[in-house]
Amino acid sequence: MxxxxxxxxxxxxxxxxxxxxxxxxxxxxxxxxxxxxxxxxxxxxxxxxxxxxxxxxxxxxxxxxxxxxxxxxxRGVVFQRYSVFPHLTVLGNVLLPMELKASRWLGKLLGPKRYNAKEEARAMLEHVGLRHAADFYPAQLSGGMQQRLALAQALMAKxxxxxxxxxxxxxxxxxxxxxxxxxxxxxxxxxxxxxxxxxxxxxxxxxxxxxxxxxxxxxxxxxxxxxxxxxxxxxxxxxxxxxxx
Ligand SMILES: Nc1ncnc2c1ncn2[C@@H]1O[C@H](COP(=O)(O)OP(=O)(O)OP(=O)(O)O)[C@@H](O)[C@H]1O
Ligand SMILES: [Mg+2]
Known part of the structure; x- marks a missing residue:
């Protein structure tokens, strides 16, 4: 691209x-x-x-x-470790780039936009095989799952x-x-x-x-x-x- x-x-x-x-x-x-x-x-x-x-x-x-x-x-990036935010759930991590894109200042999406973003984030999690882990925190994931999450997070910003x-x-x-x-x-x-x-x-x-x-x-x-x-x-x-x- x-x-x-x-x-x-x-x-x-x-x-x-x-x-x-x-x-x-x-x-x-x-x-x-x-x-x-x-x-x-x-x-x-x-x-x-x-x-x-x-x-x-x-x-x-x-x-x-x-x-x-x-x-x-x-320009997205994934490192060997620690690319994702430990205090956010899996879903929260994948939502974050969209929230930042929507509002750098507030860092939050509201109303229907948030609903749509969540659907998109869930679809991305499905894509990388993590939909079942949406409510987990990174510390609860294996290394491979964390890297799949990091990829999903980077890709959400397109x-x-x-x-x-x-x-x-x-x-x-x-x-x-x-x-x-x-x-x-x-x-x-x-x-x-x-x-x-x-x-x-x-x-x-x-x-x-x-x-x-x-x-x-x-x-x-x-x-x-x-x-x-x-x-x-x-x-x-x-x-x-x-x-x-
Ligand atoms: N901000 C910096 N200030 C001073 N030296 C630096 C800085 N960043 C990197 N270096 C030096 O530049 C060199 C290259 O570092 P770099 O991390 O890019 O290597 P690398 O090829 O990624 O190594 P590795 O395979 O071990 O990850 C090293 O000698 C490092 O000490
Ligand atoms: Mg290096």
Missing amino acids: SSIEIKDIWQIYDSRVVLEKISLNIEQGSFVSIVGPSGCGKTTLLRMLMSEEFCTRGSILLDGIPLPAEPTLE PRVLLLDEPFSALDPGTRADIHVLTKRLWEETKMTIVMVTHDISEAFRLGTRVIVLERPTPDDPTKGARITHDIPVRPRAKDKKGAA
């Missing part, structure tokens, strides 16, 4: 170069996986795409326009871009496989652009349409930041192609 242009960005903290000369065009509707060693700047790059961090040099355009200076609902920072790394392999299927389905249905950071190479290739590798050429040299060392297109697997069993 949205294209992203990352133009020659650098991130330098004090005198340590973290990211160097990163340029990347992300086509709308693609699913880009980013992999790389710990500390190479993957989260930093996602935080820039969220406007939670600013590059020292360079620029990032979303559909040809510089990113807004603050996080906005058009973001044009979804940013995922190791969203499934705390899950056991079975739960992870299930949530991969769900994520792929949600991506196909919404046609969102997704950028996902992961340490799991097989996850990167299974979900991504493209895998970007970030690496520091000389890890101990603070004057050299991480660069894109590989940019690998991923061909859909036969069984993932439309119409295949």
